[in-house]
Amino acid sequence: MFFIVVAPIAEELIFRLPLKVKRLNIFVALVMAYGIFYLSHKSVATLFSLAEVLKAITFILICLEILYCLKDEFFNAISTRYFSLYFYALTITFGLLHVRNYIDLVPSNLVLLAPIFAIPQIIAGFFLGYFRLKRGLFWSILLHAVINTPTTLFYFVKH
Structure with a gap:
């Protein structure tokens, strides 16, 4: 269920929502x-500790400060002149983050070749980004769920 519902929603919000370059989306x-890359590795007991709450509030305030200090011209430049670079950076980052799914399968002497395993996710990221831009965020989430379904079902049937 996580890989078919939660992961597509979270990953699309992180990597495809900001393709419509707006402060709120970013x-x-x-x-x-x-939340996904930092807090998900914490135990539930520590999530609500004063230290973690203060870290989260600090992170949110810093993000807000930076985003609202940037001029509108910056966001306009990203959404026009530098959009291709921005799109490719988000797409490749999305794909390369999936290397962790395969890193245990790669012998330690070949670990530098591990990004090769992420090529399908990079290609999927291009299609998901295209869908997001042409059809909307809902459709990229749905396509992402469809892409994840066969692998997830195969994994659970096999185990």
């Missing part, structure tokens, strides 16, 4: 990334 993506 803010939501940053907060989701913080």
Whole structure:
């Protein structure tokens, strides 16, 4: 269920929502990334500790400060002149983050070749980004869920 519902929603919010270059979209993506990549590795008991709450509030305030200090011209430049670079950076980052799914399968002497395993996710990221831009975020989430379904079902049937 996680890989078919939660992961597509979270990953699309992080990597495809900000393709519509707006402060709010980028803010939501940053907060989701913080939640997924930092908080998800914490125990439930420590999530609500004063230290973790203060870290989260600090992260949110810093993100807001940076995003609202940037001029509108910056966001306009990203959404026009530098959009291709921005799109490819998000797509490749999305794909390379999936290397962790395969890193245990790669012998230690070949670990530098591990990104080769992420090529399918990079290609999927291009299609998901295209869908997000042409059809909307809902459709990229749905396509992501469809892409994850066969692998997830195969994994659970096999185990």
